[in-house]
Amino acid sequence: MRRTPLIPAVLVAASLVLAGCGGGSDSSDGSSPAAQRVAGGDEVAATWPLTGLPVSGSDEVAQEHPVLVAKMDNTYASSPQIGLGSADLVVEELVEGGLTRLAAFYYSDIPDRVGPVRSMRASDIGIVGPIGATMVTSGAANVTINRIKGAGIQFFAEGSKGFARDSSRSAPYNLFADLRSVAAEAKTDATRPDDYLPWGSESDFPQGQPAKSIAAVFGGGHTTNWTYNGKGYVNQNTYAAPGDTFPADTVLVLRVQVGDAGYLDPAGNPVPETKLTGKGEAMIFHGGRLVRGTWEKSDLTAPLKLSTKAGALTVPAGHTWIELVPAANGNVTFAKK
CATH class of the missing domain: 3.50.90.10 (YerB-like)
Known part of the structure; x- marks a missing residue:
């Protein structure tokens, strides 16, 4: 299982400054350490790998289980x-x-x-x-x-x-x-996994353009609709139980290639296979704004990289919903209001 190498304290302190400024339902009260010690006295970044948010209180970022x-x-x-x-x-x-x-x-x-x-x-x-x-x-x-x-x-x-x-x-x-x-x-040694996305702060995020509603169309069979309520994004056609919806701070859309997995489901339908490698269009919806860019992933186990013409692009720390929308027959629309 691939794990994050231990990170020097100087670097993790810098990373926390970026992540601690991010959005999301969690907030930093200044009491979170810049790093946490693990076995052997080494240190790992005290931010959650799947949100970039700071670890607070007595929580440990190096859990004894995988993601x-x-x-x-x-x-x-x-x-x-x-x-x-x-x-x-x-x-x-x-x-x-x-x-x-x-x-x-x-x-x-x-x-x-x-x-x-x-x-x-x-x-x-x-x-x-x-x-x-x-x-x-x-x-x-x-x-x-x-x-x-x-x-x-x-x-x-x-x-x-x-x-x-x-x-x-x-x-x-x-x-x-x-x-x-x-x-x-699935118990493992206490180790912090890699960051799933390139996390950054609110101040890193470009101005973009207004985008308060989103429709991610998966080729005619399903559309996921989102609206921005001033704090985050609400899934308008969710099947989640009341009070148990995902708290999306960001909706990240990746336009992807889709191929044939090579077999049929029990109903006789061809099974598609999303190709999450290569390059494609990226759309980051955050704070009621849209920033366009590109995504890149060199192979199946490589981390996702985001960029604009100006350079590397980060995702504001918080809870992110990723839409893998087919590039060929899918579509993404949005409205300013």
């Missing part, structure tokens, strides 16, 4: 989704039939119940690979499992400790996972 990524259904049948409000970051990806599925990332807060949990896709390799995350899933087609294993990605599927079916719901939308139990099974 857990739960694959969650994102259709009406999944309503209500449980656990999205505890996620650090969410990636929405295309699946068969023009529908989407969520990869919900958990590290700073591990809830006891998330779901409905569904199956993995080959697209997930590029999504979870950069931080060596562990997947929480109902399973996958054999061809996908072979590719996931070949990529060295650990996963826990139905039958593992912490998974259970909810008899009040209909299958296959009734599988839930106790992430605390999964985290105990």
